[in-house]
Amino acid sequence: MARTKSYDHFCAIARSLEIVGEKWTLLIVRDLLRGPQRFSDLRRFMGGITPKWLTNRLRELEAEGIVERDSVSGRREVWYRLTPKGRDLAPVLESLTIWGINHAMRPPEPGEALYPEVFLQGTTTYLNSRGLRLPSPSTWVFRFDAGSPVTIRFDGERWSATPGESEADLVGATTAADLLAFLMARVRDRAPLVAALHLEGSPEALAVFRTALVREPASSARLPRKSEPQSTR
Amino acid sequence: MARTKSYDHFCAIARSLEIVGEKWTLLIVRDLLRGPQRFSDLRRFMGGITPKWLTNRLRELEAEGIVERDSVSGRREVWYRLTPKGRDLAPVLESLTIWGINHAMRPPEPGEALYPEVFLQGTTTYLNSRGLRLPSPSTWVFRFDAGSPVTIRFDGERWSATPGESEADLVGATTAADLLAFLMARVRDRAPLVAALHLEGSPEALAVFRTALVREPASSARLPRKSEPQSTR
DNA sequence: CTGAATCCGACACGATACTG
């Protein structure tokens, strides 16, 4: 990209980083992996990016053939979407997600932007990396007090999170903070946190959810126990 | 890291990039993945990094628990090596390598740093991603007019490149540029480039090499043909 | 209200020289 971002080094990693290694670039790709987005969607999800830099990054990504602009004729909105070259960055973002969850996560700080679309995308990536499976394909929808719903799907093989609502086996109604608290807790600490998700669905679907994600405390083990700070999903 | 590198965003990717997203950081990890290195080794492989920034990055990586310093007592040398947390970054570098080879590589430019250790590391990552296999485990050593030899190994499952020399089925003696020209050529254009590798080994080992990496031109197809610029390994 | 452009200050980084 810019001259100072060049490494002058014959190496695929260096070349890749010259293209996608600048600030914000990979976060833009992360958001576009969920589907096309408008300028203001991107701006919102990105927390503090200034419009100037969002514009710059989008132009650079366009010039590199990673992003395409769609202006819907008649409307003033501009939609940005990934090209196949951009979609091929998914493994990079997945490996960064897995490393981050294993080595760099801490509970959200007060002022931090917290979007279910974003952290559920990370959650499903992590579930895939851990090989968690359900006995059968399942679809769960989470609705939030503020913000759009998200659909989590296990297709029998892999997990995915997509924005919006689909026909679901299970529907939860909660807040971003409560869902995150549930996900960041160790499986054996989750039982008291399930209630806040307000899950609704068939008894079978509820059982599938709890079996996979919650370890019920043995009733004889109700004594308070030293809890480690480290979370284990 | 620095305040301006913070994203204030609850997202594993953002967190990871705050730690390893600054310039040079991932290239340092790339080099340390081949094994412990001294300050000056790192400086050499990195092309143009200034000592000040190499020091900065190493200190930050140390503070993050990604790199450890080893001062051999009595000697002035300092060896840097990865911690397990640092080694866990390997998938990130592999996915960047694969994306870069598929979407961002071009022939080396005149002034560009060109190290066999580095591009053979990328080559084996790419071979693994393509699933190329040999009929049996094999070890190939390449010696260079300038620079240290590199051992390429296929263990029956995966490829790896390690610095130094081991007992080998096949030994090549060549230059970095000639080996790179061979690797970047399409399989069907490689036959005339093999000679420059000066391979020595049993006829069986040579046959394994050529079968896997070279497509011999049919003698009836010797007519010149339009060549595409795109390389296919 | 969306999708930008502009000016300014902070600091990340590069180039060069020098030290224990």
Next chain:
DNA sequence: CAGTATCGTGTCGGATTCAG
């Protein structure tokens, strides 16, 4: 060999403004 020191430039954040 393994760093420091100094100084210039480019990248980025913050605030404001502008056009459709």
